[in-house]
Amino acid sequence: MKTIYLVRHGQTFFNLHQKVQGRVDSPLTELGIRQAQKAREWFQKNNIEFDMAFCSTQERASDTLEIVTDNKLAYKRMKDLREKSYGMYEGQDQYTLPWHYGESRDFVASMEPDHEVVARMEKAMVKILKEAIHAQTILIVGHGDILAQYIRRHDSGRNFSSLANCEIAKLSENDGKVELVDTVWPARNLE
Numbered sequence: 001m002k003t004i005y006l007v008r009h010g011q012t013f014f015n016l017h018q019k020v021q022g023r024v025d026s027p028l029t030e031l032g033i034r035q036a037q038k039a040r041e042w043f044q045k046n047n048i049e050f051d052m053a054f055c056s057t058q059e060r061a062s063d064t065l066e067i068v069t070d071n072k073l074a075y076k077r078m079k080d081l082r083e084k085s086y087g088m089y090e091g092q093d094q095y096t097l098p099w100h101y102g103e104s105r106d107f108v109a110s111m112e113p114d115h116e117v118v119a120r121m122e123k124a125m126v127k128i129l130k131e132a133i134h135a136q137t138i139l140i141v142g143h144g145d146i147l148a149q150y151i152r153r154h155d156s157g158r159n160f161s162s163l164a165n166c167e168i169a170k171l172s173e174n175d176g177k178v179e180l181v182d183t184v185w186p187a188r189n190l191e
Contacts, residue, residue, distance in 0.1 A: 002129070002173040003181075004138045005048070008163040009064040010035040010187075015165060018094045022086035024065050032060075035166035035187035036067035042168070042186035045067065051135035054128055054149040056081035056142050064166065073139075074175075076131075080124035083143035085112040107136050114149060121150040129173060153179040164188070 010032030014021040015019050028036070043050075055061040065075055088109030089097055098108050122188035131137045151169050156179050161167060167185040171178050 002132070002136055002138060004140060004171040004173055004178070005043075005050075006093045006151065006169040006171065007039060007064065007068060007139065008144050008147055008167055009058075009060040009141060010067070010133060011165040012060050014091075020086045020089045020092050020094055020097065021173075022083050022090040023058070025092045028060055028063050031190060032064070033067060034190055036064045038187040038190060039064075039168060040068045040070060041084070042184065048137065049066055050137050052076075052132045053130075053139040053141075054078055054081065054124075055140065056083065058082055058143070061141045061143065065139065068139065068141065075139075078124055078127070080120045080127070081140065081142045082120075082144070083115075084117045084125045084145040084149075089112040097111050117146050118149050118153060122153075125150070125178065148159040151180055154178045 010028045012026040012028055012032055014024070014026040015027050050069065050073055050144065053065055053069060053073050055065045055075060055077055057077045057079050062077060063079070069075070089111065128138065128140065144163055147169070148160070151160050154171065158180055158185070164185055166187045167183060169183045170181040172181050180183060
């Protein structure tokens with residue numbers, strides 16, 4: 001059995017200003033850095049050590065991972081862990097997203113469809129589990145939409161909705177079956 005920790009990146013400039021991020025990258029804010037430090041403290045306090053670590057190719061994820069691991073663990077960046085592409089909405093204010101006006105999330109022209117996002121995450125997880133065959137504890141740092149969609153497929157009725165910046169989802173993997181165990185948000189009260 002393996003334990004997998006999924007962590008959403010820390011707050012970014014775009015998060016702060018409620019901009020659609022997707023594939024566009026923006027740097028961690030000072031709060032985002034402190035959120036990642038809180039996640040690191042939580043892992044240390046709970047004596048959790050990682051055998052392997054992975055993140056998306058986007059800087060906000062790799063920066064968060066480096067803070068969480070205190071730059072003491074080599075990691076692999078994977079394109080399949082990148083955030084959903086929001087197409088023409090990237091860089092725009094979040095209120096411009098069509099589902100805020102009653103349109104379906106299922107298909108929006110120029111936006112990566114949700115089923116492709118989930119398929120990409122599932123593909124990444126297959127690669128990770130194959131590469132980490134001897135690892136017991138795995139860290140994956142990624143993004144809000146792609147991680148949440150993946151977790152919802154494996155939440156076993158917990159009614160999971162989303163991850164806040166630097167919130168941690170603990171999953172277990174046994175013989176290819178992945179299941180959400182719990183979530184914790186060490187940075188909940190940071191301002």
